[in-house]
Amino acid sequence: MFCSYCGEKLPDTALFCHKCGAKIGSAPTVANKVKLILDRASQVYLVNPPIKAVVNGTIYVSIENGHTETVELDPGPCVVELSGSFRKAKLEFDLQKDTVIQIGFNRISGKLTATIK
Ligand SMILES: [Zn+2]
DSSP states (O other): OBOTTTOOBOOTTOSBOTTTOOBTTSOOOOOOOEEEEEEEOOOTTSOOOOEEEEETTTEEEEEOTTOEEEEEEOSEEEEEEEEETTEEEEEEEEEOSOEEEEEEEOTTTOOEEEEEO
């Protein structure tokens, strides 16, 4: 048989490839990340400091007015905490596919809004 990673010819009893070290009989591991896309609306009428996003308590992102930031994550429960201009918003959802979160300030109330598209 042959190594499915590097193509090296191997004894049929091999458990690991002696050339590249790959485990035999397992498919190559594919990184199964999903994208969390933080899309901040462009709002020109307001004083617009960056909105800070904390994803899963560990990933810190700063989103400028009209900008989009993308974070790659493992699928699963996702918590996004947003803060800007003393306003806060929090989203908790199950992230299973590429997801866009539309972020902005409500023009009337000034409230920070975050909507999963
Ligand atoms: Zn190999």
